[in-house]
Amino acid sequence: MTAALEVQSLCRSFDGIVVADNISLSLAAGDRVALIGPNGAGKTTFVNLVTGTLKPDAGRILLAGVDVTAVSDVERVRRGLVRTFQITRLFPDMTVHEHLMLALLQRAEKTGRLFASLDSFKDAGAEADDLIAQLGLAPVADVKVRALAYGHQRLVEIAIAVALKPKVLLLDEPAAGIPHDEVLRIIEALERLPADLAILMIEHDMDLVFRFAERVIVLAAGKIVCQGTPEEVGRDPAVRAVYLGSYASRDRDALGPGPTVGRGRA
Amino acid sequence: MAPIPGRPAASPRPGCRSRGVPGRELVAPTVVAILGALAYLAFPDDLAFFTRIIVAALFVMSLDLVVGYCGVATLGHAVLYGAGAYAAGILCVDGLTDPLLLIAAGSVAGVVAGLVTALVILRAHGLPQLVLSIAVVQLAYEAANKARDITGGSDGLSGISPGPVFGLFEFDLWGRTAYVLALVLLIATLVVLRRVVRSPFGLLCRGIKQDPDRIRAIGGTIYGNLVKMYALSGAVAGLAGGLTAVTTGVVGLDSVSFEWSAEALVMLVLGGAGTLYGALVGAVVFTGFEHYVAAVDPYHWLFVVGALLIGVVLALPAGLGSLAAWLRRLLPQGAP
């Protein structure tokens, strides 16, 4: 079966500093993969490269087997590659319901309609209400997002992505910035995502990673340093080294393989 | 994030004013129609002045489409208006006398001018965009000035004498026909534009204004949609220009000037951008000040307008139009 998303040898540097160093990975439909790594490891940059917001220096990106490296970011979204943002990017003056209508109508390619009333799109309206209810946002459906609690805003980020019915979803720290006890809401939302959706989640919250991911990829200084099941990665001394910050002072290649951890491309 | 009690999804929420109220979009046009009729009855000697207000209101509404709804920065919007005014005026001098056809031609010319302007200024953003828009309006002004054989140059284009509306209603000395025609066009435009800003396209444009990159991330394009809005804006500005040519019988260089563009922006900020009716309020207040205060003191009226503008921007950043929303909140709950 062709991978939903395949990334081949992606490279990118800023002013000589390498932030994506020969990254290759592949996601199949239904995969739940976590991408972890210390601050500044290049996780968000990787997402930007895959979505097309940034141009890679080298490497290829394939969606459902089709090379999209030269395809625009907008077109990639239309082909089912959707991302969320680490720092919430919403439209402050729009209500939650309007956000979902916008996403649903955009997906249906109806946002060019000049003279149709929004209220006349009954199907989209009902679908928006459904999504809102699923995420427990019904009481704030008609509140402008600028007035929402940050945790609710994070849920709206996810709701928009779901409304776009992606085939591949890149979640950039969906639980960032919200109190630990509210992470549960995010987890519930993520667990309800369609089973055949391929998801790559960037996350620092290890509870969330362990609960969500079947496979974990560790990125440090733009390079994949190891990958495996959450348990395997958790045991890997290289990962500990990375998170303790001692990684930078050691020769990368001198890192012995962890006892049970597969390296490089899966 | 406070825990949210589970509630059924599709039930209409209390306090939801923005959705599912049929006929809501007809409130503003109805109010305008009533006020317009009252003005006609109460001040029959001031109809030419009211017509000028309506022309300004149409022009400022057109500006609101690109500035208030799309976040484009422009001080060159008079290009769209002037194109409409000159197109209607020149065609009339050349023998086309049906006023509605002339206004329609003005609207088409406005669309063309809008597309050309969009092509140039949408390449840039923010300050460079503003500067480009000024360059465009200066170029248009110079072009109109140089082409004096067809535009009349700095003397203005005169000899515009359109026939009767529908072949029935002559343009009279008191400006009654002109006023009624202008009022009808204003109401029709208001109905159409309120529909547009509440359409999926209107929602998309609001998104583009607030965060274009986020729109791209949901699969929406920016440039093509802004060009489309510019074309629509040109249709309205060109209509206003055509209307002024038909109702006043003259077109001057001021109709493609930087000053007229800037005045429109002042009116928009005064009334409040991004609401359409704010554009109306701004046009009425500004043109009213110009008319009455300038009659009392022709040298210092801009001083008064300046003071008013500062007061409004500081005290009511959302414009005078926001007073209406503020008053509505004072009404008892349940009132429309």
Ligand SMILES: Nc1ncnc2c1ncn2[C@@H]1O[C@H](COP(=O)(O)OP(=O)(O)OP(=O)(O)O)[C@@H](O)[C@H]1O
């Ligand atoms: N547009 C840019 N220009 C220059 N440098 C950049 C740019 N974007 C990112 N960087 C640099 O690339 C490195 C990786 O940044 P990135 O945001 O991808 O890290 P991250 O893994 O997402 O970190 P965090 O966990 O803090 O979100 C950082 O050193 C950052 O300063």
Ligand SMILES: [Mg+2]
């Ligand atoms: Mg990041």
